[in-house]
Amino acid sequence: SNDVQEDLKHVLYTKEQIQQRVAELAAQIDKDYEGRDLLIVGVLKGAVMVMADLARALHSHVKMDWMAVSSYGSGTQSSGVVRILKDLETDLMGKHVLIVEDIIDSGLTLSWLKTNLISRGPASVEICTLLRKPDAAKVEIDVKYVGYEIPNEFVVGYGLDYAERYRNLDFIGTLAPHIYE
Template sequence: MDSNDVESDLKHVLFSKEQIQQRVNELAAEIDADYQGREILLVGVLKGAVMVMADLARALHSHITMDWMAVSSYGSGTQSSGVVRILKDLETDLMGKHVLIAEDIIDSGLTLSWLKANLLSRGPASVEICTLLRKPDAAKVDIDVKYVGFNIPNEFVVGYGLDFAEKYRNLDFIGTLAPHVYE
């Protein structure tokens, strides 16, 4: 699927496939330097992080293992309350491991703050966060994010794993969704 397939649904393209890949490669280089000599457990948060985690894993030169979580935050509509339920837990024991959470986007930070605290309670050597996108203006909690691809305005974005009503995830770019689609 490309921009011609959804042209009327988008306001504009924020980041092209090439821009995303370049930034993911830069993040991987930073992570490789920081974790030199240590194995990383990449933890992806389903479903949105699938694309960024796959590309990040391929760009890393460090040894990694991978696992996945699915969480749901309760709230009204598109607003997260920060009350989280684990839908799919990790299969890996975190004791002594260097955990790197791979995320597609951080909005309020409420769910991710809960998730980081939950993972820290399992005895890892470290827990850090890598996100492709962060919306600083939407933050409701202060959360330390070590690796950020792009800071973006507080707009509804789709593509590269990000969805609206489970659509648009398979776009190879990130675009701003036109209001007529979600209003």
Template sequence: MDSNDVSADLAHVLYTKEEIDAKVAELAAQIDKDYEGRDLLVVGVLKGAVMIMADLARALHSHVTMDWMAVSSYGSGTTSSGVVRILKDLDTDLMGKHVLIVEDIIDSGLTLSWLKSNLVSRGPASVEICTLLRKPEAAKVKMDVKYVGFDCPNEFVVGYGLDFSEKYRNLDFIGTLAPHVYQ
């Protein structure tokens, strides 16, 4: 699926496939450097992180172990209650491991803050965060994010794993969803 297939649904393209590919390669190079000589467990947060996780893992030049988590922050409508529920936990014991959480986007940071605290409580050697997108204007908690691809505007974005109603994840770029689609 490309931008022509969904042009009526998009306000504009924020990051092209080429820009994303270049940023993923840049992030992978820094991660390779930072974790040289150490085993790394890369934890993807489902479902949105599937694309960045796959591309990042392929761009790394060192061996990594991968695992997945699915968490839900639920409440009424589109507002989070701050209560986080684990829908799928890790299959890997974190004790003594270097863990890198991989996210597609950080909005408020509330769920990710809870997730990082949860993983830290499991006794890893370290826990860091890598995200393709971060919305600084939407942050409700201060998050120490070691690897950030792009700081993006506080708009409704889709593509490259990001969805609206489970659609648009399979776009190879990131665009801003037109308001008429979600209003």
């Protein structure tokens, strides 16, 4: 069947809940960066939805740039060895940088990325993620803005994929086991 709904177990966060939470994060970011120039960096491809909604919910001037990274290793497990597929076009020297992610799972991608961006001489580097799985963490990272902490389940939608599908959903749901088993 081509019906996406049949692949899902249940809805974790609705479109309305996500919009509300993203607006709250944006308000906090507006306050924290008041009077400072901010560059928000979206990590392709998962962060596309949260970047687009967060940027539109911010009231301050921000600049936007994108990175694409890929972690080496087989299967669905992140290895922690990261390769840059598309780099930023912005010089980070002296800039306030906020990395925007859809999810922190093991934390390995973000841990590597934060260190990489810090090495470019920015004024600051912080992280904003819509979702975090505390039970899946393999490395501790300091995350300033977290939308929701979620259990260690396979989630899709709102940018998050399984085998490149489901990114286009406007809500976040858990995948039915028959899809990945």
